[in-house]
Amino acid sequence: MSAAITILGQHLLNGVLIGCAYALIAMGLTMIFGVMNIANFAHGEFYMLGGFLAFYLVSLMGLNYFAALPVAVVLVVALAVILQHAIFRRLRDAPMMTTTLVTIGLSIFLEHVALLLWGPQPQSIPTPFPTKPLSFFGVYTTPLYLFCMAVTAALILVGHLLIRRTRMGKAMRATFQNKEASALVGIRIDRIYMYAFAFGAALAAAAGAVLGGFIPVEPTTGGIITLKAFVVVILGGMGSFVGAIVGGLLLGLAEALGAGYMPTGWKDAIGFFAVILVLLFRPEGLFKRV
């Protein structure tokens, strides 16, 4: 019996970490969606780039692991700002099909640039943590896991505080609700768009960089990550940050348990089935907006 509990505990631990990563990624997606009204199909690529850049900073350029993570995030944010300035700024009032096609194109572009530069190999970021497992009540965990867990949880908290407490966060939420009124009140919409896009990219990249030491990243990961993020956002209700966080955790846990107790390969389908069910019975999502 205790062996079963140990295994269950293992799955739960994995699930919580993955869930926190999903939560971060989904928070970013929600921000971009809410402020810019763009379904960012390239979002998973920000995650992937965060992981790959961190990998190359550490392994090729010998940068300290703890420095590489934020640097990777900053690089991705820089890319996001460039993209916003070059492309998305023109799409302020564009129809949905246009913006979606552009982000799909962007996703393919980034994925294949990554494949071209770095090849298809999955890479795991080398970390300075000792690999000796630690044991809590029969459940094994590693220092790396604890680090990842702590950082992602902290980032979720920071993200939440940024949205709720800072002036910029409030401005972003106001734009969410009513763009015209916000513009009238003097909120500079272009600025807000840039911050929202950067914020979204930063959270996704951070998740990728942090998790990259734990789970290998490959250039093609972006697609499935984007899809999972959309699943979380739909489950949580498309404008809700709380929904993104709780939804992310739920999906992570559900998948971890599923991976443990279902035939492999079906694990990914859990989220998809859940989305279809939600759409049938509660289309507005499980949580209220913002």
Place this chain on the structure above:
Amino acid sequence: MPALLEGRGLTVRFGGLTALKSVDLAVGAGEVLSVIGPNGAGKTTLFNVITGRVRPTTGSVLLRGEAIERLAPFRIAQRGVVRTFQKTEVFGGLSLLDGVAAGALAHDDPDPGARAREALSTVGLQNKAELTALQLSYGDQRLLELAQALAAQPAVLLLDEPASGMNHQECTHIMRLIGELRARGLAIVLVEHNMHVVMNISDRVVVINYGEKIAEGRPEAVRADRRVIEAYLGVEQPAVDAGPR
């Protein structure tokens, strides 16, 4: 005269907000009923309930005696209840002819083009039939909206602020059109802020304030009603281009 369209006890609650409270109204063929009231009083909600965009919390909408409030909006339109919108709605990139044909197509009319031309002629846009909707001036777009609605063979026409933003000449044109449609036997419900228009073409006026009907009757009677004057905070503005009294 039996009412063509009736609203009985219409109440609409959104969460904690009551947009309409037990509103009754009735309009018959060949009659123009104006609905007036301060902004946010619930007038557009009334239109939304009648056209099926919003379900009433209680109450019913009857068309020729038959309850329609639970039907899908497109079905209500097919039965002859057609509206225009406060914010001008047209078929952006299409020619006037193609756009106005929508209503005729909805009724499986064998010759949608002919009906579209007819509707355009009624409002006076027949010479611009090949232009696209976006190429029209604001005033012409409002007329286009009317043509769109007419092609759908309405028995009841709900006009949401048809005179808003119109100059004196355009207003007169609109009023003449409404009069012509009334003569054809349409039942017309008008939401309007332009008092000149309201006073001059309405058979009856209903006043809504905070979702409740506070007055109903002939235009002159309603205008003199104390409660109505209070509702507008005593600031009853005659329209700027009212012309000589």
Place this chain on the structure above:
Amino acid sequence: MSDTGRQRLATAAVCVALFAVPLVVHDEYYLHLFIVSGVFVVAVLGLDLIVGYVGQLSLAHAAFFAIGAYTSALLFVRLQWTMWLGLPSAALFTGLVALALGSVILRTRGHRFIIITVVFAELMRLVATNWVDVTRGFMGLPGLQVPKLYLPGLGAINIASKERFYYVVLVAAVLAYFACRAIVRSSIGRKFVLIRENEPLAESLGISAFRYSMIAFVAGAALAGAAGSLYAHYVGFVSPDLFNFSYVTIMLIMVILGGKGTLLGPALGAVLFTFLPELLREASHWRMIIFATILIVATLFMPRGIIFPLVEHLVPRRWRVRNAGAA
């Protein structure tokens, strides 16, 4: 030469060219490309109905293509149904799947709709990969064949050669084109466009957006399913690779760059973007990078597409599908 004269010449030239291909082209490789183009013509005409005419971005189309392929393959492998039965069955089944999916998602609009179509496609990929008892997972279903054609008086004709199968695909593409053109010119097609231009307005005038979106969705899916069946029998096997996102991407490129809402544009796009990738085959990643860039640039700056605006003056007036502003 007058405009009409030019148009007549162009139409005649195209007809002659289409029929003459196998007579002039003997290289098996290029014949193969023509056949695959024809298959994609059928598929993207269906996609244009949904994307170009009703105006909904469906990312499930490649999944419908693959479902058609698998259906036809399974009917062949399990019941020995030839393509003559398999193709219509695949089209029918795919249409039914679209009907079921549509009844769930066609009431949602906006981004949610688009995302659910991707979710559906991904779910179908997982089913094909993991329901090994039925689909044999990664191993796929091999051994599919092109059937013989039975004509009275001539007996069984072998049409499996590329020269001959080309004509099968040509007939399919031409039929698909005329079917779509008929739909688009009818009152149904005009309602598609009205819904695309202003859905709430169309509804308020008596047009059911749900019903007409559904018609486009199911018709489009059936065409994709039929195309999938052709492809499966021609290539000889199906595998879960058919559900890769790259198929959706290339179909979208064909439609958008071809000129959405014009039927002819996407058809030409199907041909161009079947040949182009093959010509760039050596540079696999660069190829996708270029395509992605073209997609972004075309979406941003060329809303009417690239191909159709180039050829439109060659299309006879009465052939031009009355699209009235492919916004």
